[in-house]
Amino acid sequence: MDIAHFLLTLIALFGAAKLFGELAERVGQPAVLGELVAGVVVGVSGFHLVDPHDTTIHLLAELGVILLLFLIGLETDLDKLLAVGVSAMSVAVVGVALPFLFGYLVGQSLGYSSIVSIFVGATLTATSVGITARVLSDLGHIHDPESQVILGAAVADDVIGLIILTVVSSLGAGRELSLWVISKVTLIAFGFVIVAIVLGGYLAPYLIRAIAKLRVGKALFFASIMFAFPLAYLAEAVGSAMIVGAFAAGLVLATVAVARFRSR
């Protein structure tokens, strides 16, 4: 892709997203719903204006989700999230278990093998935490207590989804599934968030103090990026998901910033 083509692609993406986002808002829907429609219209199912398999477009899309989850993390109050922790976790577990169970049963009733039925169930468990967060944010309800439950459940869903994905793909590859493998995946998935929040909480104040001394422009923005990107990368490296790392980074930075504000 050359730069002229890239510019045209960006014009198509921005133009369609804002046009359909505006239409969605006018009929009382969250803008993100219109943006999803915009993606269908300009993508492979519509006018083929944007090639989603292009490396650059794909990388920018992934980067967008990472930045979105980082921003959502920044807007989330860790104390409030922990306060609704049990409710959020219950929602997450039910929200994973029921779709999985029904998917599995439908597979079985249609006469598919156990392994195919398990795959059908697994595909139905995923929740898009990004879309969930954007809907709540677009509707102006992101700070409501109910939203904390939904958001917490969506993030937990994502982590549980990773575990299921690992387990199911092990089954699919014909590998024997030990309790040890499941435990390890579970431990890493949830452990990363906890370690990131605890360790990040210790490191972030030093980062913020260092930023205050910088003279270069946009220091706060770049320092935030330099905190979020490595955490997203680490999350992926240890077997969790990038968006989980980015969300944890936002959560930590917000918590530290609030603590500093209160201590003044």
Place this chain on the structure above:
Amino acid sequence: MDIAHFLLTLIALFGAAKLFGELAERVGQPAVLGELVAGVVVGVSGFHLVDPHDTTIHLLAELGVILLLFLIGLETDLDKLLAVGVSAMSVAVVGVALPFLFGYLVGQSLGYSSIVSIFVGATLTATSVGITARVLSDLGHIHDPESQVILGAAVADDVIGLIILTVVSSLGAGRELSLWVISKVTLIAFGFVIVAIVLGGYLAPYLIRAIAKLRVGKALFFASIMFAFPLAYLAEAVGSAMIVGAFAAGLVLATVAVARFRSR
């Protein structure tokens, strides 16, 4: 390049740019000077952390220059720029003619052929309008009258550079050079800026009025992008440079915004 590699590349780029930018500011230099050094350090001449030939990195770099010139255009007052037009043009012509002449003479004195000497001269004529603008901006002098002369000269240099490039590459390809070709290239290069400013000046108020009616988030930002990117694309399409189109877009939007502010 996968997303993990992309994140690491961005971390290296942002980290090095801000580190060396900060160092440059501490010794009283514009940040952009440090950022140039940072590019050498992380690039192919240094630690090979960033591959400038990667498509995505290359496209983002081009996009960055387009956005920079758009921002510089926004910060430039068209009236002030026109007021120093003759001075700026004189600076630009001398700034192109002298390097070209000396390059040519050095080539001749070293015994090279006329065509090689002309190429040597041509390579010395280019001024980076991006770097010029960032230096003035970093030093906080972008609004000084002297800066308008420097900036105007840099933009004119870029346009003259395009003409020289076309002429020299025609010579290099062994094509006969007609006065008609040179006139056409010159007309397009300068004509685009004039047409963009005049036509853009008529269209921009409608754009601004339309933005005011939008409910969707970040409407002003996206509308600006939807004005700048097509103009940059058009500039390239008619044979001028993208950065010239982006600069013209910024200039027009700024002029219209100022006019509306005054008319209240």
